[in-house]
Amino acid sequence: MAVPVTLVALLHWRGAPVAWSFFISTCFKGSCERVTWMALVAALVFRTLMHDMDIMIIIYLVSLLVYSNSCLVAWPHSETVQRFLQNMSAYFPAELGGEYESVLPERSLLSVHPHGMLAAGYASTIGFNSHFSPRPVLLVNRILREHNALFKLLTDLDGGFATLDGTTLGKLLQSGKNVALLPGGLEEAAVSQFGRERVVLKGKTGFIKRALQAGSRVHPVYVFGENRTYFTFSLPAGTISSWLNRVGMPTVVGYGRFPWVFMPFRTPLRAFVGAPLVLPHIREPTEKELEHWCEEYKNALVKVFDDNKEEAGLDAKTTLEIL
Structure with missing residues (x-):
């Protein structure tokens, strides 16, 4: 039995495992997902034996079964994996500057820009940096x-990551933990261009609101060099691309080191931590209060950029694009 070319292309689409995992885990929970997949695979195995169907489809579906089910497992912390990821982050020559010593050991929010295609600076200069304890x-x-x-x-094995959403951020800050995030998100990744200093702040108010509700200190962080880790190509701006970014599907592609184009350029990354914005503790901030502190945050981020751009090797006339 010949397999349609379009079906083969769909099955070998590199995003299929993630898409299937998201779809199945949303529609089915726990053991139901396993039963559903096992029934599907068993039926296709029988069809293969009886009708000479392409065995590659069976192999692929079994792989998807293992792949998607592994998303339901909570893996235990491993110091070995933590050290491995820390060593991997050393791929980039990374340097931390600015006022990082002013970061208190609790209730501090490190807000990192730009996202870039890989968010390499996020991990290398902030996430796995021994200067931050805890x-x-x-x-x-x-x-x-x-x-x-x-x-x-x-x-999971590293133990130092959590899902980015308002509830999680609020709980972490309220509990007194230090948190780091990329507020520009995939929208910021989508507008990334090689050599362009560009961030997205429009509509990014949630993290400031949660910080106000917890009375946290917010440190703007700018990573110079992030936009040189890949040559990127963004899809044209529009409703579809914006929507895809919001639901977690990045609309940016790029290439890195030849001949392994998926590997980023080993460019130096220099992160500068700004002075903290000490936010008041406001349980339910008004729209005016939120707007005021978002503007204060934008000004603080621009100051970090302007104060350190020449030290990072940029021309004094370079400006930060804020979208």
Whole structure:
């Protein structure tokens, strides 16, 4: 039996495991997911034996079964994996500057820009930097954190990651933990261009609101060099691309070191931590209060950029694009 070319292309689409995992784990919970997949695989195995169906489809579906089910497992912490990820982050020559010594050991929020294609500076200069003790909890995209089996495995074993959403951020800050996040998210990744200093702040108010509710200190952080880790190509701006970014599907592609184009350029990353914005403790901030502190945050981020751009090797006339 010949397999349609379109079906083969769909099955070998590299995003299929993540898409299937998200779909199945949303529609079915716990053992029901396993039963559903096992029934599907068993039926297709029988069809293969009886009708000479392409065995590669069976192999692929079995792989998807293992892949998606692994997203349901809570893996235990492993110091070995933590050291491995820390060593991996040393791939980039990373340097930390600015007022990082002013970061208190509790209730501090490190807000990192730009996202870039890989968010390399987020991990190398902040996440696995021994200057921060205790290490801040790193918040990452929900689909990546919960529905990408390999990433979930590594982040579970590392033990220092959590899902990026308002509830999680609020609970972590209220409990007194230090937290790091990329407020620009995938929208910021989507507008990333090689050599362009560009961030996205429009509509990014949630992290400031949670920080106000916890009375936290917010440190703007800018990573110079992040936009030189890949040559990137963004899809045209529009409703579809913006929507895809919001639901966790990045609309940016790029290439890195030749001949392994998926490997980023080993460019120096220099992160500068700004002075803290000491936010008041406001249980329910008004729209005016939120707008005021978001503006204060924007000004603080621009100051970090302007104060350190020449030290980072940029021309004094370089300006930060804020979208």
